[in-house]
Amino acid sequence: MAEDNNKNKQRPNLGNFKPGAKPPKFNPYWIYGVVIVIFLAINYFSFGGGPVKTTWNEVKNTMLANHDIERIVVVNRDEAQVYLKEDSYDEYADKLNTGFGAPSKIGPHFVYTIGSVETFESNLQEAQANFNDSDKVPVEYATVHDYFGELLSWILPFVIIIAIWWWIFRRMSKGAGGGGGAGNIFNVGKSQAKVFDKDSRVSTTFKDVAGLAEAKQEVEEVVSFLKSPAKYTKLGGKIPKGALLVGPPGTGKTLLAKAVAGEANVPFFSMSGSDFVEMFVGVGASRVRDLFKQAKEKAPCIVFIDEIDAIGRARGRNPNMGSNDERENTLNQLLTEMDGFDTNSGVIILAATNRADMLDRALMRAGRFDRQIHVELPDLNERREIFQVHLRPIKLSDEVDASFLAKQTPGFSGADIANVCNEAALIAARKDRDKVGRQDFLDAVDRIIGGLEKKNKIISKDEKKRIAFHEAGHATISWLLEHAHPLVKVTIVPRGKALGAAWYLPEERSLTTKEQLLDEMCSALGGRAAEEIIFGTISSGAQNDLEKITKQAYAMISIFGMSPKVGNVSFYDSTGQNEYGFTKPYSEKTAELIDAEAKALIDAQYERALQVLKDNAEGHRKLGERLLEKEVIFGEDLEEIFGKRPWVREELTAENQTVIEPKTTTEETDQATSA
Numbered sequence: 001m002a003e004d005n006n007k008n009k010q011r012p013n014l015g016n017f018k019p020g021a022k023p024p025k026f027n028p029y030w031i032y033g034v035v036i037v038i039f040l041a042i043n044y045f046s047f048g049g050g051p052v053k054t055t056w057n058e059v060k061n062t063m064l065a066n067h068d069i070e071r072i073v074v075v076n077r078d079e080a081q082v083y084l085k086e087d088s089y090d091e092y093a094d095k096l097n098t099g100f101g102a103p104s105k106i107g108p109h110f111v112y113t114i115g116s117v118e119t120f121e122s123n124l125q126e127a128q129a130n131f132n133d134s135d136k137v138p139v140e141y142a143t144v145h146d147y148f149g150e151l152l153s154w155i156l157p158f159v160i161i162i163a164i165w166w167w168i169f170r171r172m173s174k175g176a177g178g179g180g181g182a183g184n185i186f187n188v189g190k191s192q193a194k195v196f197d198k199d200s201r202v203s204t205t206f207k208d209v210a211g212l213a214e215a216k217q218e219v220e221e222v223v224s225f226l227k228s229p230a231k232y233t234k235l236g237g238k239i240p241k242g243a244l245l246v247g248p249p250g251t252g253k254t255l256l257a258k259a260v261a262g263e264a265n266v267p268f269f270s271m272s273g274s275d276f277v278e279m280f281v282g283v284g285a286s287r288v289r290d291l292f293k294q295a296k297e298k299a300p301c302i303v304f305i306d307e308i309d310a311i312g313r314a315r316g317r318n319p320n321m322g323s324n325d326e327r328e329n330t331l332n333q334l335l336t337e338m339d340g341f342d343t344n345s346g347v348i349i350l351a352a353t354n355r356a357d358m359l360d361r362a363l364m365r366a367g368r369f370d371r372q373i374h375v376e377l378p379d380l381n382e383r384r385e386i387f388q389v390h391l392r393p394i395k396l397s398d399e400v401d402a403s404f405l406a407k408q409t410p411g412f413s414g415a416d417i418a419n420v421c422n423e424a425a426l427i428a429a430r431k432d433r434d435k436v437g438r439q440d441f442l443d444a445v446d447r448i449i450g451g452l453e454k455k456n457k458i459i460s461k462d463e464k465k466r467i468a469f470h471e472a473g474h475a476t477i478s479w480l481l482e483h484a485h486p487l488v489k490v491t492i493v494p495r496g497k498a499l500g501a502a503w504y505l506p507e508e509r510s511l512t513t514k515e516q517l518l519d520e521m522c523s524a525l526g527g528r529a530a531e532e533i534i535f536g537t538i539s540s541g542a543q544n545d546l547e548k549i550t551k552q553a554y555a556m557i558s559i560f561g562m563s564p565k566v567g568n569v570s571f572y573d574s575t576g577q578n579e580y581g582f583t584k585p586y587s588e589k590t591a592e593l594i595d596a597e598a599k600a601l602i603d604a605q606y607e608r609a610l611q612v613l614k615d616n617a618e619g620h621r622k623l624g625e626r627l628l629e630k631e632v633i634f635g636e637d638l639e640e641i642f643g644k645r646p647w648v649r650e651e652l653t654a655e656n657q658t659v660i661e662p663k664t665t666t667e668e669t670d671q672a673t674s675a
Contacts, residue, residue, distance in 0.1 A: 076144060
C-alpha cells in the first residue's frame with residue numbers, strides 16, 4: 001500500500017488528458033502574444049492606483065475653500081497633483097475610484113492640467129488671497145522622467161519597420177520558395193515547377209484521352225523515347241528535344257500532358273509560362289536555369305510548360321519601347337537552355353499554347369521544338385468518343401446515345417462537351433428527374449449556344465411579329481438553298497442578348513467553296529430581306545447578321561482570292577510573324593476596289609434573298625405565322641410547308657437530324673422553349 005501511495009504521489013495530475021492523445025504543440029507566436037499583453041498591462045493599468053482627473057474650478061471652490069489640501073505638486077510644469085489631508089480623505093471617497101484602481105491614502109488623489117506655471121501660480125495666489133499664512137497650501141515642483149516611454153519612442157519605429165520588412169519578405173519567400181521560413185527569401189529565383197515522380201504520380205492516362213488519335217500517337221512516342229531510348233539511338237537517330245502542342249482552347253492540350261505524366265515512369269516537371277515572370281529583374285531567367293538544372297539531375301524526365309506564349313512571344317514587340325523587358329530576358333535564357341544541354345541527356349520539353357502565331361521564330365526552329373503537334377477541334381467520331389468518356393459518371397436514360405449527341409454538337413471542343421454533360425445533369429436535377437434524358441442534353445446544348453432563356457422579357461406584339469418573320473426569313477432561305485446549312489430549330493424566345501435564334505446543323509467539311517459561302521451569306525441576309533418585304537421597313541435586329549456577312553465578304557475578297565477584279569491574291573499573314581506591318585500590304589486604289597467588291601457581293605446576295613422570299617412568299621408567310629403561334633418550330637415544320645430538300649446528302653438524313661416531335665399544347669411548348 002505504501003508503494004501505491006508513493007506512485008500516486010509521483011504521478012502528475014493529467015486532468016482530462018486522454019491516453020494516446022497528443023499534447024498541444026508549442027507555438028512560438030504565443031511568446032509574442034504574452035509580450036504584447038504585458039506591454040499593454042504596463043501602459044494602461046496602474047497596479048498601485050492612480051489619481052482622479054479634476055478641474056481647477058473644483059479644486060478652487062471645494063478643496064481649497066474647505067482647507068482639505070495638504071500640498072500640491074507640479075509635475076514637469078504640466079500638471080498639478082493634489083494631495084488631500086488624511087482627515088479629509090473620507091469626504092471625497094465617492095469621487096475617488098474604488099476597488100483595484102483606487103488611489104492610495106498617501107496620494108496623489110487628484111490631478112489636473114495647469115496650462116502654464118505662471119497661470120497656475122496666479123490662480124492659486126488669487127484663490128488664497130484671504131487665507132492666513134498657516135492655511136496656504138504649499139507648492140512643490142518636480143521633474144519625473146519616463147525612461148520606459150522615452151526608450152520605447154526611440155525603439156518602437158525601428159521595431160515596426162523591421163516587422164513590416166520581415167512580414168513582406170516572409171510572404172514573398174512563401175510564394176517564391178514554396179516552403180515558408182525566413183530563409184526562403186533567397187529562393188525567389190528558384191523554379192516553381194511541380195514535380196511528379198514515383199512518390200506523387202498522376203492518375204490520368206491515355207485511356208482518359210478520347211479522340212485526338214494522331215496527337216496521342218505523337219505524345220505516346222515521346223513516352224516511348226524515355227522508356228527505351230536505345231531503340232531509337234542505336235540506328236544513329238537523336239531523341240527530339242521538344243514537342244509543342246498547338247490548338248484552340250479546350251481541345252485537350254493540358255490533358256495530353258497529364259496523360260504523359262501518368263504513363264511515363266519518369267519525373268515530370270509541370271509549370272505555367274507565367275510562373276517565370278516576376279516583379280524582380282532577372283528572376284525569370286534564374287528560374288529557367290534552376291528548372292533545367294533540376295531536370296538534368298533527374299534525367300530522363302519531361303518538362304511541361306503550359307501557356308508558353310506568356311514568355312515565348314516574339315521579341316521586339318514590347319509596347320514599352322527601349323525598356324529592359326524581363327520577359328525577353330527570360331525567353332533568351334530559355335532558348336539558351338534548350339540548345340545547351342546534350343542531345344541524349346534524356347530531358348524532353350513539352351509545351352502548350354493556343355497562340356502559336358505569336359511565338360518567337362527562334363523558339364519554333366528545329367533543335368528546340370522539333371515537333372509541332374496540332375490538337376484541333378474533334379470531328380464527329382472523336383466527339384462521340386469524348387461523350388462516352390464524360391457520360392460514364394452520369395445516370396443516363398436508355399434513350400441517350402453518344403452518336404446522337406455527337407451529331408448535335410458540331411464545332412464543340414472537349415471542354416464544351418464536358419460542359420454539356422454537366423449542364424444536362426444539372427437541368428435533370430432541377431426538374432427532379434432520376435435519370436438524365438435526351439431532352440436534357442438538347443436543352444443543355446441550347447443553353448450553352450444561345451444563353452439563358454428570358455421568358456419574362458417584355459416584347460410588344462409588333463416586335464414579336466417582326467422577330468418571327470425575321471427568323472422565318474432565315475429558315476426559309478436556308479431550307480431552299482443547296483449549300484446552306486440545314487435547319488434544326490427556330491425560336492423567338494429571347495436568349496441572352498438575342499431576341500430570336502436559329503439552330504443549324506453545319507456540314508463537316510475541310511474546304512469551303514465560293515458557292516457555299518455565297519449561300520450562307522444569302523441565308524444570313526434573309527432576316528433583313530424578310531422585314532423589308534413584310535413590313536416595308538427595316539430594323540436594327542439584323543446587326544449581328546450584317547456584322548457576320550461583312551467580315552465574310554472581305555475575307556472572300558482579300559484572303560481567299562474569290563474576286564475576279566482583285567485577283568488571286570491574299571493579304572492575310574497566317575504566320576503572325578510580319579514584323580513590318582505598319583502599313584496595309586496594298587495601295588489605296590486596291591483598298592477602294594476591295595470595298596467596292598465587298599459591297600457589290602453583299603448587294604447581290606441581298607437581291608437574291610429578296611427574290612427567293614418573293615418566289616416563296618406563301619410558304620414564308622405560313623412559317624412566320626406558325627412561329628408566331630408556337631414560338632418554337634423544327635425541321636419537320638419546314639418539311640411540311642416546303643417539302644423535302646432534294647439535295648440532302650446521306651449523312652444529313654433523318655438519322656442525323658434532331659428528332660423532336662412538334663409541340664402543340666401550351667405545357668409542351670414551355671418545355672420545348674426551355675432548351
